[in-house]
Amino acid sequence: MFPFGGLIRKTPCVYILASRGNGTLYVDVTSHLAGRVNLHVQELVPGFTARHHIHSLVYYEMHPTMEAAITREKQLKKWNRLWKIRLIEQASPEWTDLFNREGGEIADLPTDDERRKF
Numbered sequence: 001m002f003p004f005g006g007l008i009r010k011t012p013c014v015y016i017l018a019s020r021g022n023g024t025l026y027v028d029v030t031s032h033l034a035g036r037v038n039l040h041v042q043e044l045v046p047g048f049t050a051r052h053h054i055h056s057l058v059y060y061e062m063h064p065t066m067e068a069a070i071t072r073e074k075q076l077k078k079w080n081r082l083w084k085i086r087l088i089e090q091a092s093p094e095w096t097d098l099f100n101r102e103g104g105e106i107a108d109l110p111t112d113d114e115r116r117k118f
Contacts, residue, residue: 012069014076016059016088019052021095025084026054029073033060034106037099056097057106059088 010031017026017040026049030036036045037057043050063069076084088095091109098107 012063012066014061014069014073017054018056018058019054024052027076029069034104057099058095059091
């Protein structure tokens with residue numbers, strides 16, 4: 001889990017938010033996932049996510065560099081909706097919100113073994 005409070009560790013990542021299961025999707029990149037998702041949840045990021053109430057963190061990928069994360073973000077943004085849905089459902093078939101709003105933590109994505117149970 002990645003805590004929101006305390007020491008901020010910058011880790012480049014790409015993330016996907018959803019308005020609900022199989023709802024409106026939003027792809028972005030950040031170096032502080034918990035902090036950025038918290039801003040979206042509170043609708044402090046003006047624009048698309050606030051207008052469409054896109055608050056659920058349904059997928060993320062960590063990358064070694066911000067350049068790698070940005071390259072992946074651009075790739076995902078070009079994908080059609082079905083491909084993005086398949087990516088999300090491979091990691092989280094139930095479209096679980098991976099952000100704990102009370103503790104400000106990000107849940108780990110299921111491992112391959114955990115995903116096979118579904």
